[in-house]
Amino acid sequence: MLVQGPGALAEAVRAQGGLLVDRGPLDAVVLDTSGCDSVAALRVLYDAxxxxxxxxxxxxxxxxxxxxVPPSPxxxxxxxxxxxxxxxLAKELGRRGATANxxxxxxxxxxxxxxxxxxxxxxxxxxxQxxxxxxxxxxxxxxxRISVVTGAAGGIGAATVRRLAAEGDCVLCVDVPQADAALRALAAETSGEALPLDLTAPGAPAQLAxxxxxxxxxxVLVHNAGITRDRSLGRMSAQEWDQVLDLNLRAILAIDAALDAAGALNAAAREICLASISGIAGNAGQANYAASKAGLVGYVAARGQQLAARGSTVNAVAPGFIETAMTHAIPFMVRTVGRRLNSLRQGGRPADVAEAIAFLARPEARGCNGQVLRVCGQSWLGA
Incomplete structure (x- = not known):
């Protein structure tokens, strides 16, 4: 690993097991530019x-x-x-599977x-990012450590359960009753607990609390449950609109309100909501889905300020094209294009999203609050 910055940075790298070298091949490069305060100082980007x-x-x-916290304009x-x-730089490096953040x-x-x-x-x-x-x-x-994961029976949810269980967490796995068999199998595999529950049903937030x-x-609370009902707005039914907003947004707000009222979120809790790049960039045929996921982005920004006083955080993870059963149902050509529309030119895995969730769930991640982390290979959709 090549490090350029003050001594404290090198010490932090060593603490993570990094070996400091100045020759290739390099696994990672870390450059501290936090002291730059002039155009001339930006030359360090090129020189380093x-x-x-x-x-x-x-x-x-x-x-x-x-x-x-820049000290001047x-x-x-x-x-x-x-x-x-x-x-x-990330768009250049992505061609060879490397990243920059x-x-x-x-x-x-x-x-x-x-x-x-x-x-x-x-x-x-x-x-x-x-x-x-x-x-x-x-x-x-x-x-x-007690973790709660909704939409846990498959895809990103199941990968998250397994990742948190690998950290030693006891995971409460929540999903719809129709997924009961898969849910209970996952809970047994990870030594967790299964809770079949339709989160949009009357009384569900109180039952979960x-x-x-x-x-x-x-x-740790991971709001992963979500659905799509894709259709252009002019062809979308009121039911399709309501179904998506009810689960993807309304249920999350209601669950959090119930947990807060019951005091069921422990001090220094970590809450992670699953947003989407569709909520950031928009996507034709997903007006309902994009609205629900954009709503979560606004929600975590405001709720983060509320939770900070008790040492807790809330953030959103916004996946891009992730290889799941849902994306495998997309027509082949559309799926192929979707995989390629990012700097890494490939689709992600549920495990990639689970790693981001586990990162934000760490006790040491208190420094990140009210933000959105995109797991999308630097998708060409959105900023």
């Missing part, structure tokens, strides 16, 4: 990375650190320039969690 990218191995990682211009540079870093912010994620294979399908990382002390991991209380309260 012009030789480094040629030493970067296939599937390598580049992480640029920018000023999270000039410094703010430099920080945003670093983000623009990152997005362009940007982290806006507040003074005093701990780097352990983002380095472990962005400089490893865990971020394989996260490319060209920018996150703000605040200065916030890490919270202790509970001796017995009661189950969470019995389990000891939620330390």
């Amino acid at each position: 990375l012009h030789p480094a990218v040629r030493l970067l191995g296939a599937g390598g990682r580049v992480l640029l650190l920018a000023a999270g 000039q410094a703010a211009a430099c920080a945003r320039a670093v983000e623009g540079f990152t997005r362009s 940007c982290l806006y870093l507040e003074p005093g912010a701990a780097l352990d969690a983002p380095l472990a994620f962005f400089c490893s294979e865990r971020s394989a399908y996260v490319c060209g 920018a996150l703000h990382w605040q200065a916030a002390s890490a919270t202790a991991r509970p001796a017995r 009661q189950a969470v209380q019995r389990a000891g309260g939620a330390d």
Whole structure:
């Protein structure tokens, strides 16, 4: 790993098991530009990375650190320039399976969690993204961490259950009664608990809150359940509109309200909502779905401010084209194009999304709150 920045950065890299070298092939390059406050200072982007990218191995990682609290308009211009540079570099590196991402870093912010994620294979399908990382002390991991995952029976939900269980979590797996067999098999496999429940049914939020209380309260809450009912707006029925908004947005708001009222979210909880690039960029034939997922983006931004006082966070993960049973039902040519519409020119896996969720669920991830992390291979749709 090649590191250019103050000594504290090198120490953080070593703490994550990184070996500092200045010759290739490189697994990762980390460049701290947070001190840039003039156009001339931006030359470090060229001077450091012009030789480094040629030493970067296939599937390598580049992480640029920018000023999270710029002290002047000039410094703010430099920080945003670093983000623009990152997005362009990511499109170049994607051709060989490598990625580049940007982290806006507040003074005093701990780097352990983002380095472990962005400089490893865990971020394989996260490319060209920018996150703000605040200065916030890490919270202790509970001796017995309770996680709740909705839409758990298959796809991204099942991958998330398995990933959190691998961390040692006891997972409450929630899905519709029709998926009971798969749900119970997954819970048995991961030593978790199954809860068949239609989240749109009357009384479902209260039932879920009661189950969470019995389990000891939620330390991690993953709102993954969601559906699509794709059709152009002029052809869409009122029922298709309501079905999508009811599950994808209304149910989440109701569940959170019920959990808050019952005190069922533990202190320092981590909440993650599954948004979508459709909610960021829009998508023809998905007006209902895009509205529901964009609503979640706005929701986590506002709710994050509410949860911060108790050391808790809420963020959204926005997947792009992920290889699931749902996408396999798409016509072959449409599916092939969908895979290619990103810098990495391939589809993602449910495990890629699960890794992002596990990252945001870490006690050390308190520095990220109210934000959206896209897991899309730097999709060409949206910003």
